Amino acid sequence: MAVFVKICGICSRSDLEQISAFQPDAVGFIQWPKSKRHVDPKRVGQWATPEGIQRVGVFVDPTEADLAHAAQHGRFDVLQVHRVSSGWTLDRDLFKGLEVWRALNPTELYFDESHFEYDRYLLDSYDPGTIGGTGQVCDWEKAKMLIQSLKTSVLLAGGLTLGNVAEAIEHVRPWGIDVSSGVEIEPGAKDIAKVEAFIKACRTT
Numbered sequence: 209m210a211v212f213v214k215i216c217g218i219c220s221r222s223d224l225e226q227i228s229a230f231q232p233d234a235v236g237f238i239q240w241p242k243s244k245r246h247v248d249p250k251r252v253g254q255w256a257t258p259e260g261i262q263r264v265g266v267f268v269d270p271t272e273a274d275l276a277h278a279a280q281h282g283r284f285d286v287l288q289v290h291r292v293s294s295g296w297t298l299d300r301d302l303f304k305g306l307e308v309w310r311a312l313n314p315t316e317l318y319f320d321e322s323h324f325e326y327d328r329y330l331l332d333s334y335d336p337g338t339i340g341g342t343g344q345v346c347d348w349e350k351a352k353m354l355i356q357s358l359k360t361s362v363l364l365a366g367g368l369t370l371g372n373v374a375e376a377i378e379h380v381r382p383w384g385i386d387v388s389s390g391v392e393i394e395p396g397a398k399d400i401a402k403v404e405a406f407i408k409a410c411r412t413t
Contacts, residue, residue, distance in 0.1 A: 211377055212384030213410045214264065214363065215403055217245040219396040221255045226400045230407050233384070234262035234286065239270075239278050244395035245388070249282035264288050264309070272298060279306060288330065297324045309363070314350035326360060330386055333366035345372075352380045370406050377413045385410050 216236030218224050224235060237252045238245040249265065257263055265284040267274065269291045275298070279287065288309040289296070298308060307327040314331050331351045333344035346366030355362045363384035368376060373385060389395070391402040 211382070211410045211413065212361075212363065213407050214262075214384060214386040215388075215391065215398070215407075216264070216266065216365075216386055217388035217392070217396070218398065219245055219247050223398045223400070224255050224257065227398060227403050228258050228261055230404050231258070232261060232403075232407055234264050236264040236266050236288065236386070236388070237282060237284075238266045239274075239282070240266065240268040240290075242268075249278040249280075249284075252282040262286050262307075266290070266311075269293075272302065276302065279303065286327075311365075314347050314354055328361045328363060328383070329358065330363040330365055331355075331382075332386075348376060348380050351382070355380060355382055370402060370409055373406060373409050374413045377410065 212233045214234035214236055215227050215232045217238055218227065218235050227235060235257060237247050239249060240246060262285040263283060264286040265278050265282050266288045267290065270289060275287055278284065284306065286307045286309055287303065288311060290311045292310070309328040309330055310326040311330040311332055313333060331346055331354065333346045344367050346364060351364055361383035363386045364376060364380050364382035365386035367390070368385060368387045369390035377385065387406060391399055391406050393399045
């Protein structure tokens with residue numbers, strides 16, 4: 209089965225349009241104001257994506273009000289949450305039709321006691337000062353073990369580049385791949401040639 213590919217940290221209409229032409233499975237928009245890649249949901253909502261490409265809003269410890277506002281204006285299909293407490297929950301009735309993904313580093317997932325049913329997990333490296341886009345490689349060994357033991361689909365993120373993504377897919381066997389800094393010129397600006405090559409590498413592995 210083909211690996212699901214998400215290109216995250218998109219900050220401009222131009223990047224989105226060019227990246228969408230390569231048909232990734234999902235595109236991500238950071239909704240955390242402290243991020244260098246933050247983009248307002250009202251701005252995102254003005255940008256179109258072709259049918260079949262999921263729009264993912266990426267949040268840090270959000271409230272339901274935060275999510276409702278962003279989902280409405282950004283026209284998101286997926287809510288990806290980082291650094292929520294183990295008791296965090298969400299009223300599914302308020303967000304019908306939307307998927308909810310939880311991002312964790314592999315060690316955190318061992319101790320996740322949440323009773324909320326997430327649609328996917330995303331395994332990433334951890335940096336106390338930011339979320340995603342760190343360029344730090346996730347612990348592939350722990351990720352591999354978790355993926356083998358979980359019923360829920362898992363995306364692998366963290367320090368992925370054109371140079372290591374084929375190895376990561378071969379070794380870890382994730383359901384999906386998530387990349388941000390590995391295909392950038394600088395935070396907030398994508399290297400379109402790298403994006404195209406990265407997607408091709410994922411789909412030919």
